[in-house]
Amino acid sequence: MKVIGELFGSGQMQLPFVLQSAETMKATVDALNPYLPKEEKASETVLVLGTVKGDVHDVGKNLVDIILSNNGFKVINIGIKADINEFIIAVREHKAQAIGMSGYL
Incomplete structure (x- = not known):
């Protein structure tokens, strides 16, 4: 997401693609979440x-x-x-x- 942010900031990537990348990252985090260590x-x-x-x-x-x-x-x-x-x-x-x-x- 850091690279995506840099591309967006420099004008090399448009907002819809940033949103799509963020949605993909969220889906990935949701899939991995059961296996990640938890902190109270x-x-x-x-x-x-x-x-x-x-x-x-x-x-x-x-x-x-x-x-x-x-x-x-x-x-x-x-x-x-x-x-x-x-x-x-x-x-x-x-x-x-x-x-x-x-x-x-």
């Missing part, structure tokens, strides 16, 4: 993530979801066209520590 954590950071109402572009949100999920965060993805009440309900329900709101415009 005192707490788990929870993030509610969604694309705001009025927007349907979710590539960035999905990329953030994959990156954070691969780095130990529990991501509650509430999807696209989410209004503020949906964010509030999800934060309360999952006792989230952070909110990520994606909006193209």
